[in-house]
Amino acid sequence: MENEVFIPHSRINQDNTDELGTIDDIVFDLYPNPSNGAFEINCNRDLKGGDVNIYSAEGKLVHHYILESSYEKFNLNLSSGIYFMKIDANGYKTTKKLIIN
Numbered sequence: 001m002e003n004e005v006f007i008p009h010s011r012i013n014q015d016n017t018d019e020l021g022t023i024d025d026i027v028f029d030l031y032p033n034p035s036n037g038a039f040e041i042n043c044n045r046d047l048k049g050g051d052v053n054i055y056s057a058e059g060k061l062v063h064h065y066i067l068e069s070s071y072e073k074f075n076l077n078l079s080s081g082i083y084f085m086k087i088d089a090n091g092y093k094t095t096k097k098l099i100i101n
Contacts, residue, residue, distance in 0.1 A: 030085060034099035037078050041085070043070045043094075050089020054098065057082045 027044040041052075047067045054063040054076070063076060067089060083098040 028087065028094045028096060030096045030098060033096075034101050036101055038073075038075045039098070040071070040073050041087075043087075045090065045092050046070060047087065047089040047092075050087055050092075053086045053088075054078075055084045055086065057084075 029040075029042045031040055031042075033039060047070045050067045052063075052065040052067060052072075053061055056062050062078065062083065065072075065074070067087070078100045080100050083100060084095055085098050086095045087093065
């Protein structure tokens, strides 16, 4: 996990993902954003058992979490900056930018 690096997709792939790896039919809310580290996610898909990986802007994995439902609350101690939250659950993949103040 420490050596894992995430680089967002740069083009449309065969699995219908766009440049940040999101699938068009997934609705994924991340709020508040910007955040102080306390935020919530809500999705229209079943995410139970899915992986949440949060990466720094440099691509370093800084947090991993296994989802228990399609709605989750987080309270993370992250330095100010830009992060990417990547969710991979039940065949659905999506990535959102997370800003920490």
